[in-house]
Amino acid sequence: MTNTVLQTYELSKNFGQVVAVSGVNLEVNEGEVFGFLGPNGAGKTTTIGMALGLIHPTGGRVEIFGQPVSPNHPKPLRQVGALMGRPALLPYLSGQDNLKLLARLHDDVVQERIDQVLEQVGMTFAADRKIKTYSTGMKQRLGLAAALLHRPSLIILDEPTNGLDPAGMHEVRNLISSLADNGATVFLSSHLLHEVEQVSDRIAVINHGQIVTQGSVDELLRSQEMVVKVRVSSPDQAKQALQSLPGVTGIASNGAYVEVKGVSSERIVAHLSRHNMPPGEVTEQRSDLERLFLGLTQSETI
Amino acid sequence: MIWQVVNAEQTKIFKRRILWIELGILALAMILLYAVAYSVVAGGSSGQVPPEAIEGSLTWPAGLTGALSFAAGPNLGGLLMILLVGAVVAQEYTWGTLQLWLSRGISRPLFLGAKFVALLLPAFFIVLTALLVGGTISAAFSLYFLGGIPFAQVGWGELGWTVVVFTYSLLPYAALTFFLAVASRSTVVSIGGGLAYALLLEGIILQLIGTLGGVWGQIGRYVPGGLARGMLAIDSGINVQVGGESIERIQFLEPRAAALGIAIYILIFVGASLLIFRRQDLNV
Numbered sequence: 001m002t003n004t005v006l007q008t009y010e011l012s013k014n015f016g017q018v019v020a021v022s023g024v025n026l027e028v029n030e031g032e033v034f035g036f037l038g039p040n041g042a043g044k045t046t047t048i049g050m051a052l053g054l055i056h057p058t059g060g061r062v063e064i065f066g067q068p069v070s071p072n073h074p075k076p077l078r079q080v081g082a083l084m085g086r087p088a089l090l091p092y093l094s095g096q097d098n099l100k101l102l103a104r105l106h107d108d109v110v111q112e113r114i115d116q117v118l119e120q121v122g123m124t125f126a127a128d129r130k131i132k133t134y135s136t137g138m139k140q141r142l143g144l145a146a147a148l149l150h151r152p153s154l155i156i157l158d159e160p161t162n163g164l165d166p167a168g169m170h171e172v173r174n175l176i177s178s179l180a181d182n183g184a185t186v187f188l189s190s191h192l193l194h195e196v197e198q199v200s201d202r203i204a205v206i207n208h209g210q211i212v213t214q215g216s217v218d219e220l221l222r223s224q225e226m227v228v229k230v231r232v233s234s235p236d237q238a239k240q241a242l243q244s245l246p247g248v249t250g251i252a253s254n255g256a257y258v259e260v261k262g263v264s265s266e267r268i269v270a271h272l273s274r275h276n277m278p279p280g281e282v283t284e285q286r287s288d289l290e291r292l293f294l295g296l297t298q299s300e301t302i
Numbered sequence: 303m304i305w306q307v308v309n310a311e312q313t314k315i316f317k318r319r320i321l322w323i324e325l326g327i328l329a330l331a332m333i334l335l336y337a338v339a340y341s342v343v344a345g346g347s348s349g350q351v352p353p354e355a356i357e358g359s360l361t362w363p364a365g366l367t368g369a370l371s372f373a374a375g376p377n378l379g380g381l382l383m384i385l386l387v388g389a390v391v392a393q394e395y396t397w398g399t400l401q402l403w404l405s406r407g408i409s410r411p412l413f414l415g416a417k418f419v420a421l422l423l424p425a426f427f428i429v430l431t432a433l434l435v436g437g438t439i440s441a442a443f444s445l446y447f448l449g450g451i452p453f454a455q456v457g458w459g460e461l462g463w464t465v466v467v468f469t470y471s472l473l474p475y476a477a478l479t480f481f482l483a484v485a486s487r488s489t490v491v492s493i494g495g496g497l498a499y500a501l502l503l504e505g506i507i508l509q510l511i512g513t514l515g516g517v518w519g520q521i522g523r524y525v526p527g528g529l530a531r532g533m534l535a536i537d538s539g540i541n542v543q544v545g546g547e548s549i550e551r552i553q554f555l556e557p558r559a560a561a562l563g564i565a566i567y568i569l570i571f572v573g574a575s576l577l578i579f580r581r582q583d584l585n586v
Contacts, residue, residue, distance in 0.1 A: 015583075045585075052405040054584040072580065077407035084405070088398030092318055104310045105303075105406050146402070 003030040005154050005185045006051060010060035013046050013209075020046040022209040023060070028154075028187055028202075033180045035200030035217070036189040037289075039297050043209040044189045045085060048158050051187075052082055064154065081152035083160050087143025089131045095142045096127040099149055106150040117145040122171065136163030144172070148179070155179060156187045161195060173199050197289040207297045220292055225249060227291065228265045231256050231281035232272065241275040242268065259285075304412055307403075311420035320389050321424055324382045328428065329435045332372050336360070336439045361444040362437075363456045367464055369436015373429040375471035375530040380500050382428055383472045384479045387421060388493035391483035401584045414579050418480060418572055425472045429465050467561075471534055474526035474564050475500060477571035484575040484582075500527070523554045526567055532560030 006028040013021040021043040028034040038044045049055035051062050053074040062069045064076040089098050096114065103109035118124045121141040131139065140163045147155055157176070161169040169192075176186050176199045190196050196203060197217060204214040213220060232238040235253040242251055242260055249262030260268055265282050272279055285291065315321055343356050359368050373379035394400040404413060444451045478499060483492035504527045511521045522528045532554030555563065 049583070049585065052401075053407075054401050054404060056581070056583055071404075071410060074404065074407045074409060077405055080405065080407070082402070082405045084398065084401065086398065088402035090314065090397060090399055097317070101310050101313060102402075102406075104306050105403070105408065150406075 004028065004063075005030050005065060006034075006187060007063045008047070008051070008060065009063075011047065011050060011057055011062060012059035013043075013050060013055060014058045019209050021050070021206075024206065024209070024211050026204055026211065026214070028185060030153075030185055031180060031183055032201040033176060033186045033188060033199050035196035035203035036187060036206065037191070037193065037196055037203055037293055038206035040191070042206045042297070044206055045158060046209075047206065048082075048084065048156060048187075048189060051156065052080070052084070053077055079153045080156060081147035081150060081154075082156040083140075083143045083147040083158060084156075085158050086162070087139045087146070089139060089142060089146075091132040092130065094128050094130050095123055095134070095138075095145075098131065098142065099146060102146055102149055109150050113149065113151075117148050120148065120175065121145045122168075137165060137168055140164055141168070144175070152184065154185045154187065156189075158189045159191070160188070161190070161192060169195065193289045193293050203289070205293060205296050212296045213292075217289065221288065225261045227285040228260045228263070228268050229257050229283045229285055230260070230265075230268060230272065230279035232258055232277055232279050234277065238272060238275075238277050238279075241272060241277060245271045303408070304416055307408060307413060307416035308419050311417050312423055315386075315390055315420060315424050318390065321386060321427070324386060325427065325431045328372065328378060328382060328431050331378060332369065332432065332435045333439065335372075336436075336443075340443070357443075357447050360440055361447050362440055362452050365440025365443060366433070366437050366456060366461065369440060370429060370432050370464060370468045371534075372436065373432035373468055373472070374534055375473075375475050376500075376504070376527040379428050379432070379468070379472050380475040380527075380530075381497065383421075383425060383476045384496035384500060385493055386424060387476045387479040388483055388489055388496060390421070391417060391480055392487060392489040392492045395487040395584075396489070404584065410580050411576055414484070414576055415572075418477070418575075421476050421480070422469070422473075425476060426465075426469045428472065429468045432468075433461075433465060467534060467557075470561065470564065471530040474530070474567040474571070477568045477575075478526070481571040481575045481578075484579050520553065524563060526564065528554055529560040529563040529567070533557045533564060 004027055006026065008024050008026045011021060011024040011026075012019075024043070024047055026034075026036075026047075036044055036047070046055060050057050051064070051069065053069050053071050056071055065079060067073075067076040069076050089095075090101070093101070096118070099114045099117070100111075103114060115124070118127050121144050123138065123141050123145060126134065126138060131142070134142065140160065144157070144160060147157065160176070161172050164172060173195060176188060180186055180199075180201075186199075188196060188200060200217055202214070202216045203220065205212050230238070235256060235258050238258050239251050239253050242248055242258065245263060245267065247263045247267070248260060250260070252259045265284055269279060269282060339356055339360055343360070358364055371377060375383075400413075404410065441451050475496065479492050479496035482495040483489070486492055486495075504525055507522060507525055512519050523532060535557055554560065
């Protein structure tokens, strides 16, 4: 039986007249990497704030390990580690001292564990330097170390690769995978779709404060129709001609190209040839998370 | 858990440069004022105050307790406390460390309570610095003027109690700034508000309300500065000068009542901070 680690029920938050989050139902299962996607301002950070007991929900509730969590009931968060947006560090202390201070909240965190997490995020070399001398990427790595310090069962990461170079991003992806392999549950919020696609078992997409889809990455990608992209000499005429082709579920023109959904490339080529508009170039676009995301969050995309 | 958090909060404060800079400023200000007092005695230009009286206030045992007045709430000590509390509390909102710690499952009342309790030790350090610096300088004056240090004349138990009372006199200023820091989440607003109150408002209240006379004239003794003066028995009251004439005398409360008044201020400010903090949405 799958255990639910984090669950939200009709979670909502209004800031005055602004609806930031509305009726969000999320279910994160034990041992999985759960990707949380959404454009800027979609409600990701507010949802995370409510999950971490920092923001009072206007409606609904959050449960972590089956126990309710709110700003006035934060106890279940003892088993949670979080990296929130930008890393929260005391600039006048060294990296090591920041972790030592945080370690005081957890009886089982000793110096050996501090050394271990510093090694894990590749920050041993700068452990004794003050935070104010760190680059953005270094702060991000140390923030990650702080999140992992007490061996939490649930790790909530909001944009963990912010400020990292490609090698650093690759390391963080590997780290997330290894955390899940070792039994931790990871809730990963990111706008980097490729990153989420590579490491996540399941995802949820939030837009305008509402969850627009949720499920396993494979399932969601399979549910997406393939897009055939054809280059034609007169896109408007081709678009008009393709509207009469049975099975077409969407057409959009993009410069010299026409993008068609719902039918095979062979049928499109044959249909355009019959209308004396043989395409110069035909490509089948594999369904990926980016297309899924754009399809769900941008109304103008087919 | 509470002591773990208090301990961690104290480490945060004591590792900050601002505390040590403040203690340095206090020491420097005291050295300067003692130097001025000595020059008055040495130059014989003490005006209406006889040089012997100044000499007496510079040497032990009067010099020892007199040194503490620098660290009192209504004096330099209160201003230093406002600067410290504003920086220590409000900046954590900006750095996000407050949010990080709360996301570790610490309850808000415990966290905020621990933050305030952690301020007691730096307040004590401010008073202790005044005692050590003033005590050392007045010991030197005792050697110079009296040829020795009159240890036997010092009531050590009473001195210890005075240190505690002076520390307590700093707390209403700490509590006010604490409240402003939590309510505004801004270092500038909390420090600016605290300093504006201590330097301008409290002084103006004491002066202006005093001119009203009667019952109104006594309101000044109920503001934190008036209560601290009453509790510390710095003086029994003050004359309000209008047009060069003394028209009213504010009678400060007796020490116990003043101490109770200070406790009420602390409870109100810390309680209000807690109420606000519990309701705050903390952006991540």
